[in-house]
Amino acid sequence: AELVEAEIQAEAEKNLWTQDELERYKYKYLQVLNLSEMIPIKVEFVNNGPTMHPGPFDKMIDMKVGNKTYEPVDYDKRLNFPFQGEKEGLVFFNRFDPKTGKNILDGQKRVTITMSSGISSMIAGRGRTASFFWDINNDDPSKLYAGATAARLETDRLIKRLENLRKDKEEEAAKMKAIDDEINTIQSRLDELAAIQ
Numbered sequence: 001a002e003l004v005e006a007e008i009q010a011e012a013e014k015n016l017w018t019q020d021e022l023e024r025y026k027y028k029y030l031q032v033l034n035l036s037e038m039i040p041i042k043v044e045f046v047n048n049g050p051t052m053h054p055g056p057f058d059k060m061i062d063m064k065v066g067n068k069t070y071e072p073v074d075y076d077k078r079l080n081f082p083f084q085g086e087k088e089g090l091v092f093f094n095r096f097d098p099k100t101g102k103n104i105l106d107g108q109k110r111v112t113i114t115m116s117s118g119i120s121s122m123i124a125g126r127g128r129t130a131s132f133f134w135d136i137n138n139d140d141p142s143k144l145y146a147g148a149t150a151a152r153l154e155t156d157r158l159i160k161r162l163e164n165l166r167k168d169k170e171e172e173a174a175k176m177k178a179i180d181d182e183i184n185t186i187q188s189r190l191d192e193l194a195a196i197q
Helices: 002-015 019-033 147-196
Strands: 038-052 061-065 068-070 083-094 110-115 130-135
Touching: 002 019, 019 147, 038 061
Parallel strands: none
Antiparallel strands: 038 083, 061 068, 061 110, 110 130
């Protein structure tokens, strides 16, 4: 949370934004990060050695939480291309375990991001992998959701939820109508059969 807030503030200072412009940027940035469903990880490379060949990048990085390892669900496709110098991008992991549906960070103290040694000949030559540890014990993402940005994001979330509920209601109403029609058909047939006997 602190890193995201610091990046937003740095961008605002660099561009000399007003508070309103800052709130608009923060809103859009948090929408892109989709923190309610994803865990975004910013990767930044400074490569002063031989050309790195990181593609396909989603096969070069994984995240370990507890005793489970997760692959990214999305990432900045620019990370696929060979490069020298500097490069950065976002990598997104599911916040919820696909099998259990539970938040994978609940009850955890640390996340490990590991990059394959195949990402760089410098790392491969040493026969190692690059691992980064993220202490999530004291991380508080709720700090990001304050003020006008929080209200807009909450409004968006509630509108989306309301749309889903209305859609569910329509589907259930259609099912109820089909059941009522079948009940009426069966009752009519029973009445016809009762009249014959």
